[in-house]
Amino acid sequence: MTNYFRTFRPATPLAWLLPVAVSLGLLGGAAQASAAPAADKPRPGGTLTTIIQPEPVILTSALNSAAPTGFFSANVFDGLIEYDNDFKLRPALAERWEISKDSKTLTFHLRPNVKWHDGKPFTSADVKWTLENVWKKLHPRNQILFGKVTQVDTPDALTVVLRFSEPSLAVLSSLNSNGAQVLPRHLYEGTDILDNPYNNKPVGTGPFVFKEWSKGNYIVLERNPNYWDKGKPYLDKIIFKVIPDASARAAALEKGEAQYAPFNPVPLKDAQRLAQLPSLKLETRGYDWLSPWLFMDVNVDRPYFKDVRVRQALAHAIDLNALNKVVWFGFGKPAVSPVVSTLGQFFNGNVPRYPYDPARAEALLDAAGLKRGADGNRLKVQIDYLPYGDDYKRSAEYIRQALKRVGVDVTVRTQDTPTYTRRVYGDRDFDLAVVWFAGFADPLVGVTRAYRADTVGKNIPWSNGSGYRGDEANKLIDQAQGSPSQAERVELFKKFQSVVQSDLPSVPLLELRFFTVQSAQLRDTVSGVDQVYASLKHAWFAVPPGGSATVATAGKADAAR
Incomplete structure (x- = not known):
């Protein structure tokens, strides 16, 4: 599967933006940031304030593929797979997978001992139920992508077998959390899926746990202490702040009140000025998968x-x-x-x-x-x-x-x-x-x-x-x-x-050609070609907002704010 998937790789990823960035001087901040010595290893702790604009209508990408929802919900939900920075597949909820010679059978072997945020076990039944009731019936992209699935077998709690009437090779390009988000069957089965309250107080398996949504103001996620990817996430908390005014977004980033904002968050005319500040940098990676x-x-x-x-x-x-x-x-x-x-x-x-x-x-x-x-x-x-x-x-x-x-x-x-x-x-x-x-x-x-x-x-x-x-x-x-x-x-x-x-x-x-504005002290925000629709579980602060590197330890980062 990995070799096949690499045939989807876009030609010369990111090469298109370099001339634009150079001509506008947009690499200035990034260049200054790279001149600073990098920390030896990730430091746990800290609260990341990110800007989400516009405010999501719903917090679950399985039911709404809008960009704000995708940016948020990948931190709560995992996909069956993840993508690296070279378009290669790597394991997530699925540890491994096989496709039959006739391309009509796709088998996933799920990771053991994964828990939903409410403590219930994640199993093959969740994948089967989501595919049959959400991906095939409600999701705007997956209705066609999984439309040829005629049967889903779950021979045991950790095995899912998809059987297609015809090959559906494009499935291989959309198995991350945004493309194929799995919902907890025990919270959705027998309900009106589109009106289920957990659409807006999501329960996932991901690195961060939903805590609060103050509509019009912010959404709060906290670190999942039982996450299957041991040691991650590094951040203690993520606050998604709603800032409708573009000039106010630029000011929040410049003042350090927010440290991360994707999807061209500031007026394009302001991008050059912000990129020159030593406290900020422009990041152009993480959008390749979107096209x-x-x-x-x-x-x-x-x-x-x-x-x-x-x-x-x-x-x-x-x-x-x-x-x-x-x-x-x-x-x-x-x-x-x-x-x-x-x-x-x-x-x-x-x-x-x-x-x-x-x-x-x-x-x-x-x-x-x-x-x-x-x-x-x-x-x-x-x-x-x-x-x-x-x-x-x-x-x-x-x-x-x-x-x-x-x-x-x-x-x-x-x-x-x-x-x-x-x-x-x-x-x-x-x-x-x-x-x-x-x-x-x-x-x-x-x-x-x-x-x-x-x-x-x-x-x-x-x-x-x-x-x-x-x-x-x-x-x-x-x-x-x-x-x-x-x-x-x-x-x-x-x-x-x-x-x-x-x-x-x-x-x-x-x-x-999208870009992200982020703090120069924020590290490892890009771990794959789909980063804006992937989690921030790898991200960490070399120096936390309002504090010093010495206090950026687990459990103390919030006090440093």
């Missing part, structure tokens, strides 16, 4: 967007290079396809393209019968943006200005995350929507969910928002899911990209 891309969903159920020429006109009207430079300060790359270019084996650079060409956009709108009126407008629509920060709002405002030039009058609409997801994925009460998805290491895991017809209007966040129901595209997805040949899957996905870029239900905008 994130920014795109604009077009509601194809709207009469004026049913015509592909109108959708093509929207694409031609947006200057992606300018969007990247003006809005994202170079922390991106114009997108060609919904599959990002760093996924080298899957990426198709020969898809239909829509270069910036306002004249072409106007001609297409004329041909579609949308003539300019007396006020100069052809069409009035609304655009909703993912409420994850100013970058997304400014993206919507940039698109508004771009479309105005070709006679499309756009109103930018603001709302909270629950309203946004219900509007786009449930009620479908929108025209255009700006959002980002993680494509992950295999298109079947993260990309195809944006195009599958069977999720339209089912209020499944981060699925098919455009309402696209392309028969050919869905056929290609199904074929790729069941193919036992990786070479065949690659060709099917390349054809899929050509089809969806011809139909254009969604307009790819940018391949995103």
